[in-house]
Amino acid sequence: MERGFLGTLPLGDERDDDSYLDFVEGVRVFTQTQVAAKVREVIPDKLTEFEQRTGRKPQTIADARAALDPVPVVASRNRLMRSSQEMMWRQVVETYRKREKELLAELDRYDRLGPGSVEYDPNFQYPDYYARVEFHIQPGNYHADPLAGYIYHYGTKVFYTGRNNHDDVQREWVNLAPVPADGKVARILDQACSAGQSTTALKERFPQAEVWGIDIAAPMVRYAHKRAVDMGLEVHFAQRAAEDTKFPDNWFDLVYSRIFFHEIPLTAAEQVIRETYRILRPGGLYVIVDFANRPPGLSSPVDDYFRDFDTHDNGEPYASDFVYSDFLGMLRRAGFRIVSENATPQLYQPMRVCAK
Numbered sequence: 001m002e003r004g005f006l007g008t009l010p011l012g013d014e015r016d017d018d019s020y021l022d023f024v025e026g027v028r029v030f031t032q033t034q035v036a037a038k039v040r041e042v043i044p045d046k047l048t049e050f051e052q053r054t055g056r057k058p059q060t061i062a063d064a065r066a067a068l069d070p071v072p073v074v075a076s077r078n079r080l081m082r083s084s085q086e087m088m089w090r091q092v093v094e095t096y097r098k099r100e101k102e103l104l105a106e107l108d109r110y111d112r113l114g115p116g117s118v119e120y121d122p123n124f125q126y127p128d129y130y131a132r133v134e135f136h137i138q139p140g141n142y143h144a145d146p147l148a149g150y151i152y153h154y155g156t157k158v159f160y161t162g163r164n165n166h167d168d169v170q171r172e173w174v175n176l177a178p179v180p181a182d183g184k185v186a187r188i189l190d191q192a193c194s195a196g197q198s199t200t201a202l203k204e205r206f207p208q209a210e211v212w213g214i215d216i217a218a219p220m221v222r223y224a225h226k227r228a229v230d231m232g233l234e235v236h237f238a239q240r241a242a243e244d245t246k247f248p249d250n251w252f253d254l255v256y257s258r259i260f261f262h263e264i265p266l267t268a269a270e271q272v273i274r275e276t277y278r279i280l281r282p283g284g285l286y287v288i289v290d291f292a293n294r295p296p297g298l299s300s301p302v303d304d305y306f307r308d309f310d311t312h313d314n315g316e317p318y319a320s321d322f323v324y325s326d327f328l329g330m331l332r333r334a335g336f337r338i339v340s341e342n343a344t345p346q347l348y349q350p351m352r353v354c355a356k
């Protein structure tokens with residue numbers, strides 16, 4: 001039975017499924033507020049105990065693990081984060097799986113509908129660094145389950161604990177993005193667009209511009225296109241690797257990239273940056289929102305311990321490498337001028353603005 005939508009998100013198959021996912025959302029809120037507060041309370045004592053035991057202050061992530069992993073409230077926090085993620089994916093997959101035939105037929109039908117367009121290649125060869133990972137432990141990753149777009153979108157609803165039911169997060173970031181100094185924004189690329197939530201926000205902000213969203217995963221661009229059609233927005237989606245976009249030189253005025261780089265290895269990141277430099281026109285802007293970078297050893301081992309959770313426990317194998325990389329150096333070496341290291345008040349996920 002058609003159960004309607006929450007924003008642009010199709011609800012699950014049964015009320016019972018959505019109610020289970022609402023419970024999981026509640027577990028995340030509880031973990032991030034009440035449990036996290038308790039964790040913060042016990043940390044100073046546990047670091048002192050470590051120092052008394054070893055005769056030195058904790059200096060590395062390994063030290064922080066030795067000090068904190070055995071503490072019941074910290075272990076509970078880590079377990080709740082991991083288990084709520086597993087519960088979320090299991091239920092989201094199950095609820096859409098019950099409607100698989102109908103949803104696949106829907107995608108087939110929307111492939112041919114406008115406004116906008118979608119292109120993908122059933123024989124696309126995914127790079128190994130991507131195909132062998134289930135990012136943030138999403139079963140089948142973004143590419144191997146044809147319903148991945150639906151699944152990811154519902155996952156992000158739970159992940160953002162109700163703060164993103166109407167693409168609020170993507171819209172907020174897109175609205176903070178600066179424009180090139182000459183004001184010309186005729187062509188925009190959303191790099192690694194996923195479910196297309198930033199892409200549609202870009203089209204809403206720049207209705208006159210030709211807006212493209214590319215992602216390496218076919219199920220994501222198909223679902224992104226379906227969403228954009230439902231929203232009546234003319235956006236073009238294509239399955240392309242950000243390392244090899246097929247666009248002409250100097251093509252885009254603005255390339256936008258949100259929470260993408262921490263999901264690829266640094267070698268791929270170098271290629272993506274070089275390719276972006278090629279397709280951006282002189283004076284165009286490359287706007288990148290992602291985790292903050294910090295030189296290893298400069299932040300506290302406890303901060304590093306919690307930062308490393310994604311890589312250690314949440315299926316994000318490249319996230320820590322990205323955090324500790326010289327990302328701005330990589331951008332500079334490709335020819336970009338860093339206009340701003342953080343164009344927003346956000347410290348956790350800064351917005352880097354680079355000009356060609």
Ligand SMILES: C[S@@+](CC[C@H](N)C(=O)[O-])C[C@H]1O[C@@H](n2cnc3c(N)ncnc32)[C@H](O)[C@@H]1O
Pocket residue numbers: 130142170191192193194195196197198214215216217220240241242243257258259260263264268
């Ligand atoms: C966290 S999601 C991006 C979220 C999205 N930008 C937003 O604002 O909602 C990361 C996306 O990167 C895509 N991706 C990973 N490697 C890629 C590559 N080499 N080229 C293009 N897309 C890639 C994944 O398929 C996934 O959809």
